Amino acid sequence: MIVLPHVYLMRIQPQSLFPVLAFYLGCLLPPAMAEQQYDAEALQRVDTITLLPVLLPAEIEVEDRKQFESVIFKELSRNLALKGYVLDKPRNWTQADEWTYENLAPMTPQQIAALAPGNSDYFTLGFIHSANSSSFVLWSSAEASIAAFVVERDSGNIVWQNEESSKYTESWWSSPLWLMAMTDDKLFAVGTGFIKLFEDMPEKEY
Amino acid sequence: MNHSVFSGQAWLVIVMLAFAQAGCSGINTKRMVPEQGERPTPRFDYSLKIVQPVGGQKSVFGVQDYVENGELHDALMNTMTGSGLFTRVTDKGNADRELHSEIIAVAPSGGYNMTFAFVTQYWIIDPATGDEVWRKGVNARHEVKVTETWSGSARAVQALEGAVRKNLQRLVEALSTAEL
Numbered sequence: 001m002i003v004l005p006h007v008y009l010m011r012i013q014p015q016s017l018f019p020v021l022a023f024y025l026g027c028l029l030p031p032a033m034a035e036q037q038y039d040a041e042a043l044q045r046v047d048t049i050t051l052l053p054v055l056l057p058a059e060i061e062v063e064d065r066k067q068f069e070s071v072i073f074k075e076l077s078r079n080l081a082l083k084g085y086v087l088d089k090p091r092n093w094t095q096a097d098e099w100t101y102e103n104l105a106p107m108t109p110q111q112i113a114a115l116a117p118g119n120s121d122y123f124t125l126g127f128i129h130s131a132n133s134s135s136f137v138l139w140s141s142a143e144a145s146i147a148a149f150v151v152e153r154d155s156g157n158i159v160w161q162n163e164e165s166s167k168y169t170e171s172w173w174s175s176p177l178w179l180m181a182m183t184d185d186k187l188f189a190v191g192t193g194f195i196k197l198f199e200d201m202p203e204k205e206y
Numbered sequence: 207m208n209h210s211v212f213s214g215q216a217w218l219v220i221v222m223l224a225f226a227q228a229g230c231s232g233i234n235t236k237r238m239v240p241e242q243g244e245r246p247t248p249r250f251d252y253s254l255k256i257v258q259p260v261g262g263q264k265s266v267f268g269v270q271d272y273v274e275n276g277e278l279h280d281a282l283m284n285t286m287t288g289s290g291l292f293t294r295v296t297d298k299g300n301a302d303r304e305l306h307s308e309i310i311a312v313a314p315s316g317g318y319n320m321t322f323a324f325v326t327q328y329w330i331i332d333p334a335t336g337d338e339v340w341r342k343g344v345n346a347r348h349e350v351k352v353t354e355t356w357s358g359s360a361r362a363v364q365a366l367e368g369a370v371r372k373n374l375q376r377l378v379e380a381l382s383t384a385e386l
Contacts, residue, residue: 051310078315081310082323085345087310088310089310204345
């Protein structure tokens, strides 16, 4: 999926560059460990999906966390919108203190559904399980493990889920040095993973 | 002997004109308004106030990738007035019902063929009670193929305008069967 390269290249923030590179790199990356599961019939009944905040482990640094949250939320809404789903933001809902990765990751979908906004029929859950990078003078790489779910609030049933392990590498012979310096490898690994995550999600039929 | 139709200078002019056209492409709220037939007798015995939408953003210079609140407001005003569903449509003063809207997502995709998804939430409030009497979320997508428009920038604008137009068309359709 090409993501309007010129749109993103116009922006100065380095994180805005990742969808462009992600597309080109996506063609080169090895097949990801994808495990998409969905209930096709239930998915067609989905009308409005409420977008809930993405969950990240506490070990992810504050600086990375802000970038991840912003980029992933944007990618989540972009991908679901392009698949034809109606989206909404949580209304009359405040994020409870227990709405953290550490608390929610071990919970069952039914338990999580009890914390979701009361007026949402379906909601998204996005997890970044890990995002690590290693860097050398002329070479750097990052790996991320991510997952996303669409859950029916009333029943707590998962109507769609997928997970990805994505890797991003760059070196002086594949990227100009200035680009290497500008790009955030972890962000690119997470962003690339999120783009791949939704690739095979069934479109909403009208 | 060179039988080229265009000389080098002609190609240069064509390329420059293409860039100029791309740079000048901008969103036009009139093209966001769906075509509607003759205005029927109002379906609702209410006047409607269009409240300024929220959630819009300015596009980056030279690239149309989002919709501003004012642009959606203008398109909503023209669409609801043209729909003839309400006795009067205004954006000032008081009215029997208020139409609120929020842009949830404006999603681009594509290279040669450009697609935009435009996702909104609409809700109507009875100002007398403050109650929300109706709500509808709409997602509309529109694709413009490279064969339709050569310029990438113009293609993006047309895809975005088309997505908004379809979105507003669905709003009118939903209101045509709604109970307020």
